[in-house]
Amino acid sequence: MNLYASKDDLIRWLDSLLKEHIVIAPVEIQGQTMFQPISKAESCQLSAISNTVLSPKGWFLPPTETLFSVKRDDGHVELVPTQVEQDAVLFGLHPCDARGIALMDKPFLQEPSDALYRERRSRTALIGLACRQAQPECFCTSMGSAPDDSSNVDIMLTEVEDGYIVQAITDKGKTLLPKGLKEYKGKVPAPPKLQTIPTKEVVSAIKGLFNDPYWEKLADRCLHCNICAYVCPTCYCFDIRDYADKEKIERVRSWESCQSRGFSLTAGGYDPRATKGERLRQRFCHKLLYFPEEFEDVACVGCGRCVRDCPVNIDIREVINSLKQVTEAKSGS
Amino acid sequence: MDKELTQQIRDKARSLLEEGVVEGVIGYERASDGVTSRPFFVYDPSDTERLIFDETCAHNLVKYLMDKKGKKMAVVVKPCDSRAINLERDKVFIIGVGCPGMVETNWSHKSETWQAKCRSCQLFKPVVYDFLVGEEIERQAEEETYSDIAEAEAKSVGTRREFWLEQFGRCIRCYACRQVCPGCYCPVCFAERLDPLWVGIRIAPEENDMWQTVRSFHLAGRCIGCNECERVCPVDIPMSLLNRKLEKDVKELFNFQAGLDPEEPPPFATFKKEEIMEFEK
Numbered sequence: 001m002n003l004y005a006s007k008d009d010l011i012r013w014l015d016s017l018l019k020e021h022i023v024i025a026p027v028e029i030q031g032q033t034m035f036q037p038i039s040k041a042e043s044c045q046l047s048a049i050s051n052t053v054l055s056p057k058g059w060f061l062p063p064t065e066t067l068f069s070v071k072r073d074d075g076h077v078e079l080v081p082t083q084v085e086q087d088a089v090l091f092g093l094h095p096c097d098a099r100g101i102a103l104m105d106k107p108f109l110q111e112p113s114d115a116l117y118r119e120r121r122s123r124t125a126l127i128g129l130a131c132r133q134a135q136p137e138c139f140c141t142s143m144g145s146a147p148d149d150s151s152n153v154d155i156m157l158t159e160v161e162d163g164y165i166v167q168a169i170t171d172k173g174k175t176l177l178p179k180g181l182k183e184y185k186g187k188v189p190a191p192p193k194l195q196t197i198p199t200k201e202v203v204s205a206i207k208g209l210f211n212d213p214y215w216e217k218l219a220d221r222c223l224h225c226n227i228c229a230y231v232c233p234t235c236y237c238f239d240i241r242d243y244a245d246k247e248k249i250e251r252v253r254s255w256e257s258c259q260s261r262g263f264s265l266t267a268g269g270y271d272p273r274a275t276k277g278e279r280l281r282q283r284f285c286h287k288l289l290y291f292p293e294e295f296e297d298v299a300c301v302g303c304g305r306c307v308r309d310c311p312v313n314i315d316i317r318e319v320i321n322s323l324k325q326v327t328e329a330k331s332g333s
Numbered sequence: 334m335d336k337e338l339t340q341q342i343r344d345k346a347r348s349l350l351e352e353g354v355v356e357g358v359i360g361y362e363r364a365s366d367g368v369t370s371r372p373f374f375v376y377d378p379s380d381t382e383r384l385i386f387d388e389t390c391a392h393n394l395v396k397y398l399m400d401k402k403g404k405k406m407a408v409v410v411k412p413c414d415s416r417a418i419n420l421e422r423d424k425v426f427i428i429g430v431g432c433p434g435m436v437e438t439n440w441s442h443k444s445e446t447w448q449a450k451c452r453s454c455q456l457f458k459p460v461v462y463d464f465l466v467g468e469e470i471e472r473q474a475e476e477e478t479y480s481d482i483a484e485a486e487a488k489s490v491g492t493r494r495e496f497w498l499e500q501f502g503r504c505i506r507c508y509a510c511r512q513v514c515p516g517c518y519c520p521v522c523f524a525e526r527l528d529p530l531w532v533g534i535r536i537a538p539e540e541n542d543m544w545q546t547v548r549s550f551h552l553a554g555r556c557i558g559c560n561e562c563e564r565v566c567p568v569d570i571p572m573s574l575l576n577r578k579l580e581k582d583v584k585e586l587f588n589f590q591a592g593l594d595p596e597e598p599p600p601f602a603t604f605k606k607e608e609i610m611e612f613e614k
Contacts, residue, residue, distance in 0.1 A: 029503075032569060053568060054505070063505060063536035136366060136441045220374040220397075225509035227567050241534050254534040260508070262525050276400065308440040311509060311565035312392065313364040313371035 003177070004184035006163040013178040014041035017089050021125075024059055025091040026052050035059070035090070046092050046159070049133045051303050055233035056090055056097050057104055060120050063230075063255050067116065067240070070249040084119040089176070092129045096138075096303040098152035099145045100233025101126065106295040107236060125176055128153030134192040137304025139317055142199050145301055147191035158188060194302075197317045198324045199288075203298060205327040206289050214326050216277030218319065221312045222259075224276060228283065228306035228314070229257035234291075234299045237263070258282045284319060335387040338430060341466040342409060345428055347381040349407050355426050359397050360409040361390040366441035372397065384409075386466075389443050391435045393417060393559040396515045398425060411435075413450065415459030416557035416592025417515035422461070429462025431470035449573065450560045453477040461595055479581045485574060497542070503568040504541040506534075510562035510572060511548060516555045516591075523547060549575040554583045554599040557592040 005013065017023050018041065025044040027036045033048045035056045068081040093101075101121075108117040131138075131147035140146060150156035154173030158165040165184045168174040229235040239256035242249060256263060259280070264273040273279050291299035300316065307315045346358040362373035362383045370389045374397075375381055386409065394408050395417040407426035410418070415429060434451040437444040453475045458465065485493065508524070511517045523531045524544055532543040549556075549572065556576045563572045583589055587600040 030569060064534070217374075220400075221372040223396075223509065223512040223565075225512040225565070226505075226507040227509050227565075230505050230507050231567060239534050243533065252533070252535060254536050255505070256534075307365075309567045311513060313366075313369070315365040318365050 001167075002184040002188070003166040003181040004160075004163055005157075005166050005178065005181055009178065009181065010164060011041045014038075014044060014091070016178065017091075017176070020087065022086050022088040023091055024056065024088060044091060046129060046157075049131070050135055050308075051094060051097070051305055053305075053309075054231055055100055055303065055305065056093060057100060057233050057236070059088070059090060059124065060101065060104060060108070060117050061236055061238070061255075065116065065253055067251045067253055069251070072247065072249070082116060084116065084123055086123070088120070088124040089127060090124055091127045092157075093126055093153060094131055094303070095128060095145050095147060095149040095152070096140045096143075096301040097233050098126055098128050099140075099143075099149065099301045100303065102152040103234045103291075103295075103297060103299055103301065104236055106297075125155070125172055126153040127155045127173075127176075128157065130156060130158040131192065132159055132189060134194050135304060135308075137307040138194055138302065139197060139304060140302035141194045142197045142317075143298060143300050143302035147194070148188075160184075160186065160189060195317070197320050199298060199300075199320060201327070202320045202323045203288050203292055206285065206323060208330070209323060209326060210281070210285070212326055214322065215281040216275065218314065218322075219276035219280040222276055222280050222314055223312055224259045224261065224279060225311070226255075226257040226259055227309050227311065229259060230255055231305040231309050233301055233303055233305075234287070258286065280314075284316070284323075287316075288320075335385075338386040338467050339384065342386050342428060342430070343381045343384045345464055345466070346375055346384055346407065347378045349426060350375065350378045350381065355405045355407040357401070357404065358384075358407040358409075358428075359394045359401075360384045360428075361386060361392070361394075368441050368443055369438045386430060388433060388436045389438050391438060391448065391561075391564060393513070393515055393561050396513060396561075399518055410459050410462065412456035412459045413454060413557065413559050414515075415461055416456075417559065418461055418595065419592070427459065427462045427464070429459035429465045431458050431465065431467030432456075433467070433470055434472060448560065448564075450558055456593075460593060479577065481574065482578050482581055485578070497545075498538050500570050501541040501545050502538040504536070504545060504570060505568060506536045506541060506544060507567065509565045509567065510570075513561040513565045514552070515559065515561075516552045516557065517548075523551070545570070545572075545575075549579060552576065553579040554587070554589060554601045555591050556580060 014023060022037050024035050025038050026033045026048060027038060027043045028045050033045060033052045034054060035052050038044055066082050068079055071078045071080060108114040128150060134147060150169050154170045155176060156167045156169055165188060166181060168177050237256050237258060238253050240251060240253050242251050265271045273282055287299040342360060346360060349355045349358060358375040360373050361370045363385055364371040370385060372392050372394055373383060393414040395410065395414050398406060398408060405424055407428055409428045409430060411430050411432045434447045437446050437448055455474050457470060511522060533540050558580060560573050583600060589600050591599055
């Protein structure tokens, strides 16, 4: 059943959620929208059409976290794993970001699962917000999602005049629904139409393009920064390092990316992906070939963040279109 | 004006490639948003028709010359970018552009406002070039007063520290600032050295602080003010405040501005015997 919540109802609901949960919602910081834990309902900004600067993946895989620490005291050694303390609600997720979390689940929840990710994931409810407008960089419908896709959230919100349609999608969602909402009998607004790109064709052809000169050419303008990987809702590579002093040892995990020079460098100095083209190819092959081979889906949700934020306009939609052309040219010759 | 500059750049690029003077030309083409521009590498004379030049061509292309070491390349260079050219001149053909000023751009948007660096830029022609287009370009420049720096300097150490920790707190260590910087050419960046370990892998204020501070101080006297670091930062850290503070200090202490005279080494890359004496006194 579709329920209706006015904007005031929504504020009251957020306030009640805040009593027992950490609520992570889009907030505005110096002109940018970011997912952050909020302390009062009014901080939540649901009106931004653009996706947040960083995707909400950081709630489950933080930019940096201590996996465990070791305390040393007079010859006695104690291992202290990091605990997830509180239930959380991720509020106002666009469908692309919710799908991003569903894709992150595949590597992190397959056995042996990642303990901290699993804990955070099972204790977090996802409340989605349908997109009523699309940005020029959006292409979720070409990546298995849609602006009104509710399949990866516990509760779905759709903005209508003066309020929101509220739908509980899962049992977890039902338990979180605010009480006293009336039924919504109006029409559910149609989602915006989006551009399409030939993802499927390229996924089935990309294996044959591994040694194509296209990659080095594309990499000419690539700066090999980590922006695309860090803003991406599905890039999940990390580095691990131990920090130690006299009292304490900590094992720390931080985001890392296949675009950085040190990522594939091995002891002795050999780098299997030494050239710019090889590193850039890894990014696209992981998304369009290796991830689908292992987990069926393409590791891209069409949120458009990498398109929007790349300083030199390496546009994955253009890459996919170009790869299709390269394939056609090859099969035609 | 843009059309004229674009045509002259295309013509020159085509003749350089056709005559075999260079292997490739690094210039600009329209980005996929249809509004802004992006770096463009041309190897085939027929692709020169994709080259453009307008008020969105902000990227400093000099950085790419490091990737193309050993190849003879031509590069389109604005006056500010030209200050970064610090290499074997005979390996590079510089297509200099008299610059009308660049506007603020974001993906699929361009504003009417000039970038801050352009408002006070006194350099209308590149400091070095082999071929110049747009020689006649002149524009009104404001005087660089460093008023924002003076304002920041007047604040207490505690206030400044708080401000910067908040700014650096947003840093995600994507290193776009380093990757785009024409002055960042260390074969292994201090941030990636393990022995000695200067800075760890934590993406957190206490380590971001070390990264950002050393990054800017390592460029003291070498930063040419192209402000590419700030332009590409995905979380809008105001790096120009730090960079221009250092620029101002180097100007006052050494009467030096980086890259204006290609023959003169930066103050921290040279020393005179007298200076040691003075220091010991």
